[in-house]
Amino acid sequence: MRDIWFKYDGDWIMRGINKSINEGTIMGLLGKSGSGKTTLLKILVGARKPNRGRVSILGLNPRNARGLLAYVPQNPSHAFYMPTVLEEVMDSLIGMKGLSRIDAEKAAQDILNIFGLGEYIAENPFNLSWGEQRRLSLAVIAAYSPRVVLLDEPSTGLSYKDRKWVAALLRGLRSTMVVATHDVDFLLQLGVNDVVEISDGVLVPVSCRELVARSELSMVLYGREMMDETASCDVSEILRRLRHVGDN
Incomplete structure (x- = not known):
């Protein structure tokens, strides 16, 4: 994505977004309702055209990436x-x-x-x-x-068991993914290795530690001391254990 600008109802909801995603990356896309998560996915898949800027999927225009690119809407029946x-x-x-x-x-x-x-x-x-x-x-x-998969709120409406199953399945695809969601716990179960948040029209990086601190499940397992910068926090171990909660 290079210098993506998008206006909706007279307001700029994207202001010069730039982002490169390495092949094989699972990227989480956070943001409040109405922040532009779904719109950004539609721009990536070629269903929406930005007012300015350019998107390239594996070196191709999204409209020419059929067979390489898949989009799963929030409502799967669509x-x-x-x-x-x-x-x-x-x-x-x-x-x-x-x-x-x-x-x-x-x-x-x-x-x-x-x-x-x-x-x-x-x-x-x-x-x-x-x-x-x-x-x-x-x-x-x-x-x-497909080599690239775009998913909009894939955990919405699922039981915990189904969310866990879906996360395991997506990991097994080994595709490059962009997952738009508000569900931090699902991103942790998925094993994301890059997370950004749409805020005021730009992408803001979210650190692994911050992601864990936002997780309701990790708070239950590890307590609020994780948010203390002086507390010992092995983030990789936390992610591993979160993905296996409920296995026994």
């Missing part, structure tokens, strides 16, 4: 358009990986079994629960393994 769960995944395999219909059907069944959706292959995606829809949206992505 991305569904096929009549059955099976066909949602098949369409991804046929369109993005060029599989034959026979091969795509077998591969889609295998993927849906992995995602715990094997019994719903004939269901309309809109009949699934919120958590199941989220799993389906991620199954579609996993089907063609």
Whole structure:
């Protein structure tokens, strides 16, 4: 992202945003409601055009990065358009990986079994629960393994168990990711290695220590002394333990 400016209803919500994201990075994008998180994701995916500035995805204009780039909206059902769960995944395999219909059907069944959706292959995606829809949206992505994934509030409406499962799945994709969220605990479970916050139209870096200090879960596990600069705080160990809470 280079010098991104964006105006909405007469107000500048982005003021010269600059950010480079290394391949393989999982970046958290924080910000208050209305700060521009979703708009920035839409600019990155090519669905919105900035008033000024340029975006490059793997050296390409986002509109030319089809097959390399995936966007998962906050409401996963907004991305569904096929009549059955099976066909949602098949369409991804046929369109993005060029599989034959026979091969795509077998591969889609295998993927849906992995995602715990094997019994719903004939269901309309809109009949699934919120958590199941989220799993389906991620199954579609996993089907063609894009190199860059943009996610808008991926933990919204999920139980703790499903949030933990989604975080583990996303880590396993090994894609470059930008995750827009207000859920600090989810970012910690995800294992982000870069975090920024949109504030007054610019991106402000958020340190690992600050992220941990904002986490409700880490406060329960470790207490408020983590916020004391003099307190001993092994951040990497905290992140590791947070990702494994509930395993036993």
